[in-house]
Amino acid sequence: MIRNNLAILNIIEQYQTNKKGADVFLKTLEPGEKLLQQGTTLHYVYVIREGISKCYLTENNGKDFIFEFLGAGEIVGEIEFIKHTRCLCNIEALTSLTVYCITYDYFSQLIRINQPFNTLLLDVLVTRIYHTSERASYQQRYPAEYNTLKLLSLLAAHQIVLSKKDLADYLAVSIRSFNRTLKDLRNKSILHPEDFNLYMDKVELNKLLHQYED
Amino acid sequence: MIRNNLAILNIIEQYQTNKKGADVFLKTLEPGEKLLQQGTTLHYVYVIREGISKCYLTENNGKDFIFEFLGAGEIVGEIEFIKHTRCLCNIEALTSLTVYCITYDYFSQLIRINQPFNTLLLDVLVTRIYHTSERASYQQRYPAEYNTLKLLSLLAAHQIVLSKKDLADYLAVSIRSFNRTLKDLRNKSILHPEDFNLYMDKVELNKLLHQYED
DNA sequence: TTTACAATGGGACAAATGTCCCGGTTTTAT
DNA sequence: ATAAAACCGGGACATTTGTCCCATTGTAAA
Numbered sequence: 499m500i501r502n503n504l505a506i507l508n509i510i511e512q513y514q515t516n517k518k519g520a521d522v523f524l525k526t527l528e529p530g531e532k533l534l535q536q537g538t539t540l541h542y543v544y545v546i547r548e549g550i551s552k553c554y555l556t557e558n559n560g561k562d563f564i565f566e567f568l569g570a571g572e573i574v575g576e577i578e579f580i581k582h583t584r585c586l587c588n589i590e591a592l593t594s595l596t597v598y599c600i601t602y603d604y605f606s607q608l609i610r611i612n613q614p615f616n617t618l619l620l621d622v623l624v625t626r627i628y629h630t631s632e633r634a635s636y637q638q639r640y641p642a643e644y645n646t647l648k649l650l651s652l653l654a655a656h657q658i659v660l661s662k663k664d665l666a667d668y669l670a671v672s673i674r675s676f677n678r679t680l681k682d683l684r685n686k687s688i689l690h691p692e693d694f695n696l697y698m699d700k701v702e703l704n705k706l707l708h709q710y711e712d
Numbered sequence: 713m714i715r716n717n718l719a720i721l722n723i724i725e726q727y728q729t730n731k732k733g734a735d736v737f738l739k740t741l742e743p744g745e746k747l748l749q750q751g752t753t754l755h756y757v758y759v760i761r762e763g764i765s766k767c768y769l770t771e772n773n774g775k776d777f778i779f780e781f782l783g784a785g786e787i788v789g790e791i792e793f794i795k796h797t798r799c800l801c802n803i804e805a806l807t808s809l810t811v812y813c814i815t816y817d818y819f820s821q822l823i824r825i826n827q828p829f830n831t832l833l834l835d836v837l838v839t840r841i842y843h844t845s846e847r848a849s850y851q852q853r854y855p856a857e858y859n860t861l862k863l864l865s866l867l868a869a870h871q872i873v874l875s876k877k878d879l880a881d882y883l884a885v886s887i888r889s890f891n892r893t894l895k896d897l898r899n900k901s902i903l904h905p906e907d908f909n910l911y912m913d914k915v916e917l918n919k920l921l922h923q924y925e926d
Numbered sequence: 927t928t929t930a931c932a933a934t935g936g937g938a939c940a941a942a943t944g945t946c947c948c949g950g951t952t953t954t955a956t
Numbered sequence: 957a958t959a960a961a962a963c964c965g966g967g968a969c970a971t972t973t974g975t976c977c978c979a980t981t982g983t984a985a986a
Binding site for chain 4: 641642671
Binding site for chain 1: 771777779790797801830833834835839840842844846847851884
């Protein structure tokens, strides 16, 4: 659930050390700052060097939907670059964030001239389609309880603690609903992880749930 | 909602006429036949020449979720090709379907050697991410009524009549729910399309709704 | 320290959605 | 032509989820 891509990071880091030009440079953001603002025009493509950010969209009714949490090596702004559009979504730093800023010209060069990079980019895009589609499907076709468990088990693989608001926005439910689900799960003395296709046993599961207890 | 891509179709048609080899050949499917079966291994990438198909995933609980309706020029199987995985989803013909079958070898060549094709492919992938993400967001963040109207207005732009099951699967709701929403909408004498950001007036809207009346 | 403000947790109720099921219609096979 | 089977719309009820609200806790600024 927190995406990374070290291969991309490597390529960019090589290029940055090779030529210290104005083509690739670093930028730092504090938690809460936005790298991309939905609807604005972009001039760079970014690659995250360090830190975690959330990629989300704010609907007209004020509700947010989080597409992904992005970590090291993730590309940002490539959609806007390729489609020549304004930002589809917001990217906001959750931790301190360091990103490589890549000029449009240079990124365009990379795609055309650097075959391995082109291949990596195709892979990144396809991976996104895969995950976005898969999640869109199960998140709408299974009840919140199932999705909550799935989310918690994914979260357990990372150390970071995310706010409940963010978790709820990822699941596309209200905070109230999310809290209720957690409470229900805690109260269920008999939980069969295998019912949920989770790769964890009951002990692990309870550990997870009680992380979020009072 | 029914995707097309004439630029891709053009390129493939040119190549097919140029060299009548075993690299690109045609295949025909009857309505109901599957071009891709979720979980199976693929050996070709396909480009739709004519007809409409649905791209959907069947969850373990038996529920389907339709990602998209694919029309002329749409690429199928490129995800499986690039990620070396088995089929993520099903592709099923809704009308008679003619597709170009492209060998993996040849597709791989196209990507590497044919710059315009590579660019088109990037554009296709990015467009998919864009639409999938946008829809995942609003479909989960707005009530069914809003989504139903949006769907009907999109549908109006095409001539094809889709089954209610397919429309419900696209919206990720039960048929019962979908029927109920249609009924409610029909009974609302005062409907303000502008409330829903729909590009149509009240007369058009009613025409739409009564298409699906008894 | 005190105050203000954001984040949290959950009760009560309303609204939305799913499940089950029945009666009517259409389709298919014999 | 008739019986069996599949399809369809919707009623009734259960479950899920959202909205509104208030009390509590934690945090940051004055």
